[in-house]
Amino acid sequence: MESLYNNRTELIAPTESSLSAVLILKELVCDDVGVYRCWVDYFSKNRNYELTSLSTVALKATKPSNFGVFPYELQENQTLTLSCSAYVGAPNGNIKIWKIARNSTTNVLIFTANTSDFKTENCSEFINATFTYTVSRDDNGAMFLCSSQNVLNEDEGPSLESQIRVSVKYGPGKPSIVLTPNKSSYYVGEDIRLQCVSDSNPPYNITWSFLPFNHSTESSVFSYEIELKLKDIQLENAGNYTCTAVNEISTNNNTAVINVKEPLENNKRTIFSCDQCGFSEICEKKNGEEYCVTSPWMFVAIIFIFLCALFFVAIYFLRRVHRKSILHKSSTKKTSPRPESLPLDSPHHPSESAGLLSESGIPILGPTPDDTEAGYSTPKDVREMHEQSAMLPPPDERAEITTTCNQENTQYAEVQKKQQTENVYDPDWNENELVNLAPEPNILNLI
Template sequence: MTKLYNSALHAVVLWCALVLTTAETGLVRNSSAVRGAVAPEASRTGNRRLLAVTSTVDSTVVEGRNVTLSCVVPDVTNTTKVKWVGPTVNRVLSINRHAMSRRFFVSGNETEGEFNLLVSSVVQADDGTYDCRAGKTFYASTRLKVLTEAGTPVISGVKWPLVEGARVTLSCRCHGGLPQPSLHWTLGSLQQPSQEVSSSHHDLTITTDLHVTRQHNGAMLSCTADQGQPDLLPPKTASLTMIVLYPPVVSVVIHPQDARVGDDVIVTCVVDSNPPVKITWKRQVQGRNVAMATTGTTAIFLRNVTKRDNGSYICHAKNNIGTSSGSGVIFVKEQV
């Protein structure tokens, strides 16, 4: 009887393959094909015979998704017990068609010897090595790596808007993630220097220091969390548009510059400011500044100018951050 049993058992061919499935593209990756087959002469380990199984690279799945582990045992008999064991040492997950947990389900064509183990709603504890065992002698192993998605970064540390000249420190915090993400700052299209201030199993926080200028107004400040698995876990970014208040800078432009008697001249006040400014105009005549009736406009239109229009035109701009002035000179020449 013993010889007949050993002969039947040696005829069992075990094929174990890790097949990852998901309803969402990109959340499961199989880094290489995984196959199992009986070697011409199986090597002995203690009282067990180890099948030659090709399973060279880990496969990965994102926590919360479903995974199917496929096991095929050709020529299975009514007396053959097929077990799934793992990832905890000697933890039996299923015996033949009976699963030990509601999260596990055994499926497949029984007449073809298929004992596929579906693991639903994968959790971090499912990470590890799985054995599909036929009887007490044959088994094949494959490894499942479970990744956990990190949270979206959160930027904090300042109250908007900021005023030009301020020096501020901003913080970026990211919760969770396996592998732990790396964080980095970008300002516009350029990477911003950062300092790591705290790191734990669940959280990572970095900061960046800014000397605020008017050029930062409207710029996009971003903090990105990257777990190094772009196919499975795309980087997550938190962004905000910087709002910077600053006093006006004023220049006066005169067109044309070489006006002659009878020409039309435009005097324009060009202002860079945030928030917007209130504009007043003055004209300097014989050393005296005379208010003009064009308050609030950014341009003065002078038609059919004469030499009486000669002089310095002053634009005064004011907002709640500061004031500034600029001037331009008109010198009308006689017609040639």
């Protein structure tokens, strides 16, 4: 090792003005490339110290001189050949190949070629690498890049990009059918939009075909547009709608099932089980589906309850109006004026009451409270009874008195059977003049 550096090195020791130790290599050769360590042993404060550091002697990598991609056009799953050559410097030089996807700025490493034992006259390592890469449809539109680096730039050194993007041809993928609105079934009269979406290079063509549910073999082709519109669908529009995507590479298809059924009535709703029906609903089955239908008796019950409530409210207000009317009439009667006079022959004239007065001095138009046998007799009857009792014979004529009393009782009984038409409440009379209908004691018993 000493012979390698004889007469080519110069060591500058630390001095008072500079504490750095410097090693100078002269007339460099390839073997001078490597890592150097500096070791310092010094004494301070009665102690020995050691200090080491590393230093690398390297040659820079240069930009690749050649980078080829072949072919630029190929089909999916075919092989792409990439070749790159560059002076990668020293030590530990290598070549890396990167892929930049379409619509992306991120480099993805796909290949690395390490150095060999071949060194040039200036000690720089040279690499010529070839790499094969199987493409996929995701590589369509991608670019590739080759870079050279060593220990000085381990991640990515000087690079060279391909000038043309790769075109990868592939057939349509399985089409995706988008339904608008997206439902499991549709009702008669609805509109549906079906859109068929796929991906291919070159672009694909679309064919729509229809197979009704009541046919098992034949399907009819009726559209070549990406979007299919069905307006005012009917029951016969139910079936399988197949979208077929075609290009020069391959063909692919997908099928959407359209179920069409009659519209539900306003009082129906679709369910999975009859257990979901409420207390006011009944379960019906139609076309293999179950529906909850509002019971018609529920409307009858609601109307009946409403009419009953309306009837009771009307009765209540009519009774209140009637009661107010009666109270109004009663107050009107109490304020009506008393007649100035009555005819003398009127049965209601005070003279006809045989001089009977109440405790307050008001003439009584009927029997007095003491006349318990008068019943419903008129004042005129009471007066006749007084007159006849005044003409009774002396006490020694008992037989005739008995006969007279019997006659009077008979006459009184007949009076009780008469229709009481005279002792009627007169609305024009003051309330204080009402006839007192309480029974009075029999006048004969008082004699």
